[in-house]
Amino acid sequence: MTQHKVHDLSLRSLSKTYNPTSSEQAVRDVSLEIARGEFVALLGPSGSGKTTTLMMIAGFEDPTAGDILVDGKSIVGMPPNRRDIGVVFQNYALFPKMTVAENIGFPLRMRHRGKSEIAATVGRLLELIRLPGYGERYPNELSGGQQQRVALARALAFDPRLLLLDEPMGALDRKLREQLQLEVKRIQRTLGVTTVYVTHDQEEAMVLADRVAIMNHGRLEQVGTPAEVYNRPVNRFVAQFLGTANLLLGHVVNAASVGKAEAEVGGARLPFVATQGIAAGSAVEIFVRPECVVVGPAGAGPLTGTVESTIFVGDTTRYTVQVGDFRVLATSHNRADHPIHAPGTQVSMRWSADNAIALEPAPSTSAS
Amino acid sequence: MKQSRFVLALLIAPVLAFLSAILFYPLAEMVHRSFIDPAPGIGNYVRIVENDVYARVFWTTFEVSGLITLICLLVGYPLAYAAANRGPTARLILLAAVMMPFWTSLLVRTYAWMVLLGAGGPAVELWSFFIGTEPPQLLFNRFSAVIGMVYVMLPYMVLSLFGVMNEIDYNYQRAARSLGATPLRAFWHVYLPQSMAGVTGGVLLVFIVSIGFFVTPALLGGRKETFIARLIKINVQDVVDWGFASALAVVLLVLTIALLFFYDRLLRSESVLSPGPKRGRA
8 A cells, every 4th residue: 555645744834822812822833844755753741732733734723823735735724524634643532333444444434435445445454554353353452552553554544645643652651662663663654654743752753753843832942853953952942852961051262153162161171063153252051962971080081070970771871970060961881891980989071072062051050 | 258258248238238128128018919909819900901091001101201201312412412512611501501400399390380381371471472373272281291301301311411421532523533524424423322322321211210200290291191100199099009009010110121121132232231242432
């Protein structure tokens, strides 16, 4: 079952206000271009507007302002049943009084397809989701993971123009999630269907998506490949939402327009890459991931501190190092021939310029 | 194991004792009396069969109860649907409107209908004002009896439906819409089957309670709307023929149980009495 035609999606200055008398917006001015066959994850904490955005694309909510276009044509105002968009809901929403086969065949029945065609498509989809022979079961006779796959098959049965998934793994345990993530990715690749996936789990977003769109307070904070948003966050929120981050307050000593620069942090000169023009003397927050901080014996790097805690996790060791009045987190890969620094010992830390960037400091900041 | 069964028996004992005293024993006594009073034998039952008045009253009881149930369902379903799906304000107003009469005495409500529909009442006035002709008889017939009883029974139906509908996740309708169903087809294929548990429960409740109606049809209906409960009361209080009254009650009980079983068979998948094997999540 190959996709006959692949479609693109465009969100233009999309806004949603639930209460017209208040200025609070669930979604504020979101613009996003999603290419044909692309898999985009909308990532954000609860209340960030990601589900509302998805509901507007599906047609369950009307935007207050802005436009939604599929292949360049606006779909705003079109009833959901005419949009040809497959949706997988958080609780799957499998119809309890219908069998698995009836559930998957439902969209085809609504399109007045013949019985034999429906049966053939249902059979093919059951193969695709690796549940052949489950057609006559009822949803409540399936496990959570199986229900999730049936919901996916049902949303794909009518060759939808887009596939939308609203936190589809929310109710599953971790191990099953990892398994199903690969499954979802495989199916999406096989069909090549343009997909928007809503999640609050940053790891899930990065595993699945070609691009990740991070939302907060209704706004789109950053869009990019998983590596881009993880390594080059545009602000504190993105930096901290995607993983553990060191945000070290300092000021620029050696400026450059764009490129390598130096900042003074905790009495040491540390390199970073300026992603935008930045003046010498201005206050910055240096962002560096713990795994980019190289810990060595005292004197081997510019930044010196005292190990506060050492946690051995098998493949890595996690250090918390006290430097003056702030702490630096560092994660080292373990090798039998590398020493592990015990708490209380003096260590040095360094990183190469490419691993650090400067962010605008927040009003009241401290290392985290 | 042994101890837990003992505890279980201990927990059930008070209920069992209570039911034995006020239900099982009197029921057995009633059945017994129907065969011995005034003379041993099946004389009382022969009397019921011989005189077709009784068959007619039984028929009226079941027919009018069925009609009441049907009207309650047709009126109650949209009402419960709106209460369950239209936001908190609408829910409050609708449920309050349905529940309010519930807190007023049945007798008061019945008399209120007599005033509303009777000679010189507002219904007659409105008819004369708008239509100009002499209004038809509104009181002491099937029309007034059914209106009064529907009014009493509607809350049972609405609450039974609302209880089930309130548990139906709105995402089911959204899912159906996204899969290509029009609002009407989403309702028919997805919502209605899921609300059936409330329908079967409400129908059962309203019908069974309606069969026992006494005051309302007696006050609002005419002679033709005599319910079996009234005949039993006459035989208990006025004629003082307890054996015959017992026989009538036994026949009513047997007919009701028979109907219940038939109904349950008819709706096997939505069985109220036994959890069927293919019962889905509501």
